[in-house]
Amino acid sequence: xxxxxxxxxxxxxxxxxxxxxxxxxxxxxxxxxxxxxxxxxxxxxxxxxxxxxxxxxxxxxxxxxxxxxxxxxxxxxxxxxxxxxxxxxxxxxxxxxxxxxxxxxxxxxxxxxxxxxxxxxxxxxxxxxxxxxxxxxxxxxxxxxxxxxxxxxxxxxxxxxxxxxxxxxxxxxxxxxxxxxxxxxxxxxxxxxxxxxxxxxxxxxxxxxxxxxxxxxxxxxxxxxxxxxxxxxxxxxxxxxxxxxxxxxxxxxxxxxxxxxxxxxxxxxxxxxxxxxxxxxxxxxxxxxxxxxxxxxxxxxxxxxxxxxxxxxxxxxxxxxxxxxxxxx
Ligand SMILES: NC(=O)c1ccc[n+]([C@@H]2O[C@H](COP(=O)([O-])OP(=O)(O)OC[C@H]3O[C@@H](n4cnc5c(N)ncnc54)[C@H](OP(=O)(O)O)[C@@H]3O)[C@@H](O)[C@H]2O)c1
Numbered sequence: 628x629x630x631x632x633x634x635x636x637x638x639x640x641x642x643x644x645x646x647x648x649x650x651x652x653x654x655x656x657x658x659x660x661x662x663x664x665x666x667x668x669x670x671x672x673x674x675x676x677x678x679x680x681x682x683x684x685x686x687x688x689x690x691x692x693x694x695x696x697x698x699x700x701x702x703x704x705x706x707x708x709x710x711x712x713x714x715x716x717x718x719x720x721x722x723x724x725x726x727x728x729x730x731x732x733x734x735x736x737x738x739x740x741x742x743x744x745x746x747x748x749x750x751x752x753x754x755x756x757x758x759x760x761x762x763x764x765x766x767x768x769x770x771x772x773x774x775x776x777x778x779x780x781x782x783x784x785x786x787x788x789x790x791x792x793x794x795x796x797x798x799x800x801x802x803x804x805x806x807x808x809x810x811x812x813x814x815x816x817x818x819x820x821x822x823x824x825x826x827x828x829x830x831x832x833x834x835x836x837x838x839x840x841x842x843x844x845x846x847x848x849x850x851x852x853x854x855x856x857x858x859x860x861x862x863x864x865x866x867x868x869x870x871x872x873x874x875x876x877x878x879x880x881x882x883x884x885x886x887x888x889x890x891x892x893x894x895x896x897x898x899x900x901x902x903x904x905x906x907x908x909x910x911x912x913x914x915x916x917x918x919x920x921x922x923x924x925x926x927x928x929x930x931x932x933x934x935x936x937x938x939x940x941x942x943x944x945x946x947x948x949x950x951x952x953x954x955x956x
Pocket of ligand 1: 848855867869
C-alpha cells in the first residue's frame with residue numbers, strides 16, 4: 628500500500644486550531660509511544676503511518692524515549708518518513724519531547740538546558756529531520772528553575788530546530804507560571820499534553836480553564852485509557868492486547884469488574900449513537916473546545932480506521948452527557 632498521492636485525505640478529517648495560535652491539528656492524532664519500536668513489526672508500523680496520513684492524520688507524536696529500546700520509534704519513523712513521506716514534509720506535523728530518562732549520567736533526563744537541547748539534537752538525527760514542528764518538555768522538573776526549561780525551549784525555536792513548543796504532564800500551578808514565562812520570551816507556546824479520558828478526568832479540574840485563558844490548546848493523550856475504553860477486554864484478556872503483553876502501566880489488575888461494567892453501560896450509549904465504545908470515548912474527549920486533538924495509539928491499521936470514524940458523530944445531547952457522567956462517577 629503506497630501513500631495515495633491524489634488522496635481525499637483532507638476531505639473528512641477535522642482540523643482544530645491549537646489554542647489562540649494559527650496552528651491546526653487533526654482532531655485525531657497518532658502517537659508512536661508503543662508498537663513502533665525495534666521490537667515491533669516494522670511493516671505494520673509503516674502501514675499504520677501511511678494509512679493514518681491517508682485518513683488526514685497529519686500529526687505524529689513522538690518522544691526521545693519512545694520505542695523499545697528508547698529512541699527506536701524515532702529511528703523507525705525517520706526511516707518511514709524518508710522512504711515514504713519525504714515529499715510530504717510540509718503536510719506533516721511532527722512532535723518530539725525530552726525529559727524522561729534517556730541516557731546515563733546527570734544530563735540524560737529532566738529539564739535542564741543541557742538535557743533539553745542535547746536531546747533535541749539526538750532526536751533530529753534519529754528522525755533525519757532539520758526541525759520538528761512541536762518540541763515538548765515531557766515532564767516538569769522540580770529541581771531545575773522553570774525559567775531554565777522555558778528558555779531552553781525558546782532557544783530551540785530561535786535555532787530553527789522547533790517551530791512551536793509545548794509542555795506535558797505539567798501540574799496546574801506550574802502551567803500557569805509557564806504561560807507567563809513563555810509570554811515574556813514571546814515563545815510560540817501552543818500546547819499542553821495532559822493524560823485525559825473517560826477514566827481519568829483530572830484535567831477537567833481547572834487545567835482546561837487555565838489553558839483556555841492562556842490561549843493554549845490541549846492535545847490529550849491516552850484517550851482510550853490504553854485500550855480499556857474499548858470492548859476488547861469484555862470477554863477476558865486477548866492474547867494480542869497491551870495488557871497481555873504486560874509492557875505498560877496497565878496490567879491485568881487494571882481490567883477490573885467495575886471498569887468492564889462501565890464499558891458495557893457506555894456501549895449502550897455508543898450503540899444509540901451508531902458508534903463503538905472507542906469512538907464514543909474519543910468523541911467525548913473532544914467535546915471541550917480547549918481539546919484540539921485526541922492522541923491515540925494503535926497496534927493495527929483497523930484500529931486507526933475505526934477510531935477516525937469517531938468524527939462522524941461529535942455532538943452530544945445534554946441527556947447523553949448526564950448519563951455518561953452517571954456511569955463514570
Ligand atoms: N506525554 C506523555 O507523557 C504521554 C504518555 C503516554 C502516551 N502519550 C502519547 O499518547 C499516545 C497514545 O498513547 P496510548 O497508545 O498509550 O493510548 P491509547 O490511545 O489510550 O491506547 C492505545 C491502545 O489501545 C488499543 N486500541 C486503540 N484503538 C483501538 C480500537 N479501536 N479497538 C481496540 N483497541 C484499540 C491498542 O492496544 P492493543 O495493543 O491492546 O491493541 C492501542 O495500542 C502515545 O503514542 C503518545 O504519543 C504521551
